[in-house]
Amino acid sequence: NAGVTQTPKFQVLKTGQSMTLQCAQDMNHEYMSWYRQDPGMGLRLIHYSVGAGITDQGEVPNGYNVSRSTTEDFPLRLLSAAPSQTSVYFCASSYAGYGYTFGSGTRLTVV
């Protein structure tokens, strides 16, 4: 049982490049979310999904897209990377109100 798997663990992008952060869970959880963590800001919600085919925006969605074609996968796409998107990104999944299980995070640097 792998839990929540995020790839890559580290990434450096140039301004304007696009990329996809991968997230997969094997716990058959309905709810999945993406967060970004910046110093002194805690974790802020980017996008979330309540099931396959259903996604919505969180607190800081600008510059990011998501899709949920299967229960297991919830990729996060950066459309045109900007230095303000330098952050640590966490994917997480949950069964109802039992609390989220987090992936190990992706440290992204945009230069």
Add this chain to the structure above:
Amino acid sequence: AQTVTQSQPEMSVQEAETVTLSCTYDTSESNYYLFWYKQPPSRQMILVIRQEAYKQQNATENRFSVNFQKAAKSFSLKISDSQLGDTAMYFCAFMKPYSNSGYALNFGKGTSLLVTP
């Protein structure tokens, strides 16, 4: 979005002592969940303890316990017999069920806890 406030950016405690981390939240809901997550230097987010708002009994997990005061909207974490491995950032989080946000978490900004020998 619900507001979660952790008023102590940094705290320090000696090994084997007890420490309490504070958290307050703002909501008009009556049914919700509260969590404490631990983030050690490894960066992994680890669920420490969970509290359901409709339960009056405070949650306990080994050395970790909470003081949940629903009327005061307060949710503090007590760590007993502190250990060096408890050194981490601790985040308080709020979750509102049956909402459009699909059980998404709202986090406080965290409290950095240092356990010293």
